[in-house]
Amino acid sequence: MGSLERSGLHGLFAVYKPPGLHWKHLRDTVEFKLLKGLNSKKQYTPKEHIRFLLAPKEGSERGELTLIAKNVPALSEHSLVRGPKYTSMKVGVGHLLDVKSSGVLVLGVGRGNKLLTDIYNAHLTKDYTVRGLLGKATDDFSDEGRLIEKTTYDHVTPEKLSRILAVIQGSHQKAMVMYSNLDLKTQEAYEMAVKGLIRPMDKSPMLITGIRCLKFAPPEFLLEIQCMHETQQLLRRVVHEIGLELKSSAVCTQVRRTRDGVFTLEDALLRTQWNIHNIQTSIQKAAPRVEAELEKSQTIALDHPDPVGQSVS
Structure with missing residues (x-):
């Protein structure tokens, strides 16, 4: 196996995962294209x-x-x-997307695999657009599941939907404070809350930090959700529960991740861009943002007060 030290392939980058593609197949495809690119470079003249x-x-x-x-x-x-100089490399995957979902998927290569762990431990938020369809319920909360019931939705209005979304966001914000182990009576906790830096330092249930309706055109509606510690199936369940709160029913027709930490859709490489040149460029562009976010997260962890207002070492 050849060394990656001179290849510039150390760091994090993002790709766009289309729906219907398993993340393992995507990772293997990217790895194959990287190895192909490395081995196609001009080799040293044989001695x-x-x-x-x-x-x-x-x-x-x-x-x-x-x-x-x-x-x-x-x-x-x-x-x-001799055969190909590069025969294998480890391409790591960050926060996963299931087969039905699409959007930003962060990958790591070389020393970037260690950064994936650091990013995971930073508990950064992610953004999704989630599309719902009123009027029916299925066994897996998606429009592809087995139909359980059909309901009416003529009584649903944008105002009713907005009220339910506000209740959801409020309850999750209270849970955020609880899981962050903060005593809001302390000056440190107050300053963190003002800066919007409150976040759990350990694993917790899914927490929604923001949710709003982008489009309401019955029976369809489109939500924007900021969250952490989620799975795409839990987001589908949220759509189902919103339908129940509206005295109707709803299924999720699309889950699309638009941001994962510092990576957005603008950073995500399309399938036609999965080559060594674009990936090297993407790693270099993202490196300063990744470093800055990890430094900020480390500062938050060091200054994070415990419930009696003392710093956690």
Whole structure:
């Protein structure tokens, strides 16, 4: 296996995962294209060594042979003998997207695999657009599941939907404070709350930090959700529960991640851009933002007060 030290392939980058594609297949495809790009680069000229070879003796009329010294390539260094220089590499995957979902998927390569763990431990929020359809319920909360019931939705209004979304956001904000182990009576906690830096420092249930309706055109509606510690199935369940609160029913027809931490849709490479040049460029562009976010998260963790107002070491 060749070394990645001189390849510039150390860090994090984002790709766009289309719906219907499993994340493992996406990762394997990116890994294959990276290896192909590395091995297609100009290889070093094979070393030469001196060999004494038989050749016709100059001036001989009877075809006599003699030994002459020649420089010949060392076959052990030939690409056809040695095989590809790079044969494997580890491409890590950040917060997963299930098969039905699409959007920003963060990958790590080289030392970027360690950064994936750091990003996970930073508990950063992610943004989604979630599309719902009123009037029916299924066993898996998606429009592809087994139909359980059909309901009316003529009574649903944008105002009723907005009120329910406000209740959801309020309850999750209270849970955020609880799981962040903050005593809001302390000055440190107050300053963190003002700056919007409150976040749980450990694993917690899904927390919704923001939710609003972007479009309401019955029976369809489109939500924007900021959250952490979620799964796409939990987001589908939220749509189902919103339908119940509206005295109707609803299924989720689309889950699309638009931001994962510092990575947005603008950073996500499309399938046609999955090549070594674009990935190297993406890693370089994202590196300062990743470093800044991790430094901020480390500061929050160091200054994070415990319930009695003292810093956690």
